[in-house]
Amino acid sequence: MSKQTTSSTGLKTSTLWLMAAACGLCAGANYFNQPLIHSIQNYFMVSSAQAQLTVTFAQVSYALGLLLLVPLGDLLRKQRFIPLLMTLAAIGLLISGFAQNIYMLWFGTAITGLFTIAAQVLIPLSAALVEPRKTGAVIGFLMSGLFIGILLATSLAGLLSNLFAWNTVYLLSAVILLLLTACLIPRLPHTPTIRLNYFAxxxxxxxxxxxxxxxxxxxxxxxxxxxxxxxxxxxxxxxxxxxxxxxxxxxxxxxxxxxxxxxxxxxxxxxxxxxxxxxxxxxxxxxxxxxxxxxxxxxxxxxxxxxxxxxxxxxxxxxxxxxxxxxxxxxxxxxxxxxxxxxxxxxxxxxxxxxxxxxxxxxxxxxxxxxxxxxxxxxxxxxxxxxxxxxxxxxxxxxxx
CATH class of the missing domain: 1.20.1250.20 (MFS general substrate transporter like domains)
Known part of the structure; x- marks a missing residue:
């Protein structure tokens, strides 16, 4: 990829890196809870089954987001839709990080899972912005960021929990996600939409x-x-x-x-x-x-x-x-x-x-x-x-x- 653009559409390499980072953080956010189950159980003094439900809420809400929200990428303006999704995901992370009881953590986890599907709107957007002969390269680059985010999520969550507290990874990732959102907003290009109502x-x-x-x-x-x-x-x-x-x-x-x-x-x-x-x-x-x-x-x-x-x-x-x-x-x-x-x-x-x-x-x-x-x-x-x-x-x- 050139230093300035990845295609004739003007998708800059710096924008592509930001998109890859956003994909990685959004995907990884749903895996933070997996190494923290024991700490969550002890902190909120709940049963193991209640703590493990945090993982279930993350999976179910993400699945609902894939089915109900990702298709909106064809209907709505992506330069507004993607930042909105990322901001709501960051809010979910903050709710989880400041949770005072297990129910608040479940709610924050569900909000995070529902809106971290931003990555699944970013990837088809990138594919639409480049020439067909470069589609695989761009998708591969963003998917590398996504896969690395998932793999790093559990390790970083465990490390930060050992060094500070179980909720550190939630608070830190929320701040980083908001910063990424702010950086992406002026860089996301305007894209065409289709005339179709939600149920159609x-x-x-x-x-x-x-x-x-x-x-x-x-x-x-x-x-x-x-x-x-x-x-x-x-x-x-x-x-x-x-x-x-x-x-x-x-x-x-x-x-x-x-x-x-x-x-x-x-x-x-x-x-x-x-x-x-x-x-x-x-x-x-x-x-x-x-x-x-x-x-x-x-x-x-x-x-x-x-x-x-x-x-x-x-x-x-x-x-x-x-x-x-x-x-x-x-x-x-x-x-x-x-x-x-x-x-x-x-x-x-x-x-x-x-x-x-x-x-x-x-x-x-x-x-x-x-x-x-x-x-x-x-x-x-x-x-x-x-x-x-x-x-x-x-x-x-x-x-x-």
Whole structure:
């Protein structure tokens, strides 16, 4: 990318960096509570189940935001809509940081989760502002910021909690998010909107599901792949905190940072997708995901196996997700936010289902069943990828290319 712009539309590199930082902070804000559950339980003197509900509120509210708010990116002026979302998310973080009881924390968490979907409006905006041949590179860059934000969130939350207090990360991130909002407001370009009322918008989304078959197939690739990844997220602390590892929460968070490799690679995956290597990225991503789960099986005895397997699985998720987004954003230029809403809602359903399946597998068969579950989900993702590749090849053959 040049030092001045990323495309002929005038999207400056400095603006792109701010957008990537905003994506990372918005995405990471929903993961702050995960390493803080024990501290939250002790601070508010509530049961473990009540403290764990904080995670549930974050997940459910984010899912609602994906479904109900992200499509508005096609209807409203994004230069106003995005700052509004970020400001409301910061307010949610402040409510959480100043919470005097568990109910106030739940409310703040729900507000934060609902409006941190700003990242999912920023990404299709960036795709609309650049030439088609640069779509993957820009998406990959922003997704790198988003992935890194998620990976850093738990580690920073745990570190700041140990150094200061459990709510420090909420207050600090709220201030940073407001500063990012102030910096972005004069930089966000004016974009066209479509004439459609809110309820008709959902009808148009159903039409997209019916007409754009590739959207659903690629969503299947992403949803099952991320469900596979979520099996690790939901059980890694259980595995690494027991013998023979006996790692503390802070060190478990550091172990998770090995996933940064995949996050950084996202921008390179986007550039490869722009050059026409989408099929290669899909095949490579599926192959690496399966290899990663085979490696993860040995992590019950060897920490190095977990580090390698976790890195490989994260790498595969980056490759597949960036390729998916590069494909779906090119399906309809006038419906990028709605396409993103459909894709990300299914993607998030996959993540939540994978987490639940991972916990169920751990409770009924330990790490061996967890690995079998993760591998099975990876194979389902491969099946969707195979269907897509075969149909795409048939389309090229029919068109004579």
């Amino acid at each position: 918008m959902f009808g148009s989304m159903l039409d997209l599901i019916k007409s754009e078959k590739r959207l659903i197939i690629r969503a299947g690739v992403g949803a099952f792949a991320f469900a596979s990844m979520s099996c690790i997220f939901s059980t890694m602390a259980l595995l690494l905190s027991q013998e023979p590892f006996m790692l503390t929460d802070f060190y478990i968070g550091l172990v998770g940072l090995t996933g940064v490799v995949g996050a950084v690679f996202a921008q390179y995956a986007g550039k490869l997708a722009d050059r026409g290597y989408g099929r290669l990225l899909t095949v490579s991503g599926m192959s690496i995901l399966i290899i990663g789960w085979i490696t993860m099986y040995f992590s019950q005895w060897y920490l190095i196996a977990f580090l390698i397997g976790f890195t490989i699985v994260n790498l595969s998720i980056s490759m597949l997700h960036i390729t998916n987004m590069n494909i779906i954003y090119q399906l309809r230029d006038d419906a990028k936010s709605r396409l993103n809403s459909i894709y990300m809602t299914l993607y998030f359903i996959g993540a939540a289902s994978g987490s639940a399946l991972g916990i169920f597998a751990w409770n009924h068969g330990g790490w061996m069943m967890t690995c079998a579950t993760g591998l099975t989900l990876a194979l389902f993702s491969s099946a969707f990828a195979t269907i897509d590749l075969l149909q795409y090849r048939k389309t090229l053959t029919d068109s004579g290319k």
